[in-house]
Amino acid sequence: MSAPLASSLALGEVVAEAEFALSRDTLVRYAGASGDFNPIHYRDDVAASVGLPGVIAHGMLTMGLAVQPVVDWLGGDAGRVLDYQVRFTRPVIVDPVDGAAVTVVAKVGRIDEAGARIDLTVTFAGETVLGKAQVVVRLDA
Amino acid sequence: MSVNPELQGRSYAATAPYLVGREKVREFARAVLATSPLHHDVAAAQDAGYPDLVAPPTFGVVVQEHALARLLGDPDAGIDFARVVHGDQRFAFSRPIVAGDELSATLTVTSVKTLGGHTMITADTLVEDAVGAHVVTATSSLVVRGEE
Numbered sequence: 001m002s003a004p005l006a007s008s009l010a011l012g013e014v015v016a017e018a019e020f021a022l023s024r025d026t027l028v029r030y031a032g033a034s035g036d037f038n039p040i041h042y043r044d045d046v047a048a049s050v051g052l053p054g055v056i057a058h059g060m061l062t063m064g065l066a067v068q069p070v071v072d073w074l075g076g077d078a079g080r081v082l083d084y085q086v087r088f089t090r091p092v093i094v095d096p097v098d099g100a101a102v103t104v105v106a107k108v109g110r111i112d113e114a115g116a117r118i119d120l121t122v123t124f125a126g127e128t129v130l131g132k133a134q135v136v137v138r139l140d141a
Numbered sequence: 142m143s144v145n146p147e148l149q150g151r152s153y154a155a156t157a158p159y160l161v162g163r164e165k166v167r168e169f170a171r172a173v174l175a176t177s178p179l180h181h182d183v184a185a186a187q188d189a190g191y192p193d194l195v196a197p198p199t200f201g202v203v204v205q206e207h208a209l210a211r212l213l214g215d216p217d218a219g220i221d222f223a224r225v226v227h228g229d230q231r232f233a234f235s236r237p238i239v240a241g242d243e244l245s246a247t248l249t250v251t252s253v254k255t256l257g258g259h260t261m262i263t264a265d266t267l268v269e270d271a272v273g274a275h276v277v278t279a280t281s282s283l284v285v286r287g288e289e
Contacts, residue, residue, distance in 0.1 A: 020174055033165075033172035035206055050223070059227045064173030064199040071198070076177030077189055078237055081198045085231035085280075132229075135198075 003074045006139040009108050009116055016069035016106040022057055022092065023099040030061040044096070056091040057100065062129060063088075066104050066122045070135050073106070080138045082115065087131035092124045100124055109134065114141045144260040144285050145219045149253045153211040158243040158271065159204050166194045166240050173197050186239070193240040200238050202230075205266045205279040208248035212264060220262070220285055228261060228282035235275045243271040251280075258287025 009015070027041045036058055039046040047055045063086045074080045094100045102124050109119035120133035163183070170180035178185035179195040186194050213220055238244065245268070252263045266279040 026172075026174075030172040033169045034203060060199060060202050060230065061173060063230060064175070064197060067198050068173065068175050068177075071175065071177055076179050076185075078175075078177060078179060078195050078198055079189075079191065081234065081237070083231070083233045084198050085229065087229045088227050 003077060003080055003137075003139055006111055006114055006116060006141055009111055009139075011108055011111060013108045014105060015108060015118060016073040016104070018069040018104045020065050020102045020104070021099055022061075022094050022102060024055065024094060024096055026099075027055065027057055027061070027094060030058050030064075034058065034060060036060065052091065052093075054093045054095065057094055057102075059088040062092055062102060062122065063133075065102065066120050066130060066133060067135055069104050070106050070118050070120070070137065074137060081135060082138055083136035084134070086120075086122075086133040088129075089131040090124070090127055090129045092129055102129070106135075115139050143219055143287075144253060144262065145217060146253050146255075148212075148218055148250045148262065150250065152247065152249040153208065153215075155245040155247045155269075156204070156207040156211075158245050159207065161196065161200075161238055161240050161242040161244065163194050163240040165203075166196045166200065169200050169203065170197050173199060183240075191237070191239050196238040196240070198232060198234075198237075201232050201266075201268055201277045201279045204238075204244050204246050204268050205248075205281065208246035208266045209264070209281065212248055212250065212262075220283075224286040226284045226286060228284045229263075229280070230282075231280040233278045233280070235277065238268075238276060242276065244268050244276060246279075260285045260287070
């Protein structure tokens with residue numbers, strides 16, 4: 001496995017794209033793994049009681065999966081991620097039958113001597129769900 | 142109940158050390174749909190130069206959670222958890238978290254701002270290893286929605 005070279009990148013280049021299918025099972029699995037058992041992530045009645053249109057994915061699940069295409073592009077080396085930030089702008093509503101599809105497009109936003117900032121566009125149902133989603137990565141010069 | 146503006150600048154004592162287990166790394170990796178062999182296969186992680194399995198970039202949230210619980214559970218903070226929404230999240234790494242790490246987390250509230258009826262609380266959680274070396278800083282902004 002090897003990471004791409006910083007010198008081989010072009011600004012605005014799409015370096016990774018992926019689509020993730022989420023189901024209620026995905027949310028229950030994330031709740032268990034992360035310890036975030038807020039019922040808005042698995043109970044429709046509780047979600048409705050706080051004004052949500054349905055059960056929503058954990059924001060941290062969306063953040064967690066959105067970086068995976070970049071990690072794969074880095075040759076699977078998550079240790080090359082130096083900084084990762086997002087803003088949670090819209091919820092991902094996960095239908096009990098159809099689930100939800102989240103798409104990720106990763107583009108080069110900045111290039112340094114030995115690294116790059118990769119900007120993520122993360123969408124659900126045609127709308128952006130993460131704002132200012134940026135991953136700073138270490139590459140080989 | 143409303144958020145105590147004097148929270149700004151307050152720090153909470155470090156959490157008890159959290160031992161990062163291999164199976165926890167694998168479980169978390171499966172949960173965030175992370176398939177890199179470095180999260181699952183010890184030999185692959187060691188071939189890449191790491192001492193053990195590498196945790197996915199957002200794994201720090203598991204450790205941060207323990208520190209945030211102190212803030213959210215502080216009766217003097219005035220935070221109604223049912224009204225809390227996650228605003229922003231950031232992880233700034235000195236190195237990745239790996240299985241075998243013993244991590245402690247120290248949370249400091251860096252800002253409390255009122256925006257309309259809502260309050261935004263930003264907190265930095267410094268995550269350090271067993272020898273006190275910095276691993277990652279997890280920064281969270283939480284929005285506490287106002288009462289209508």
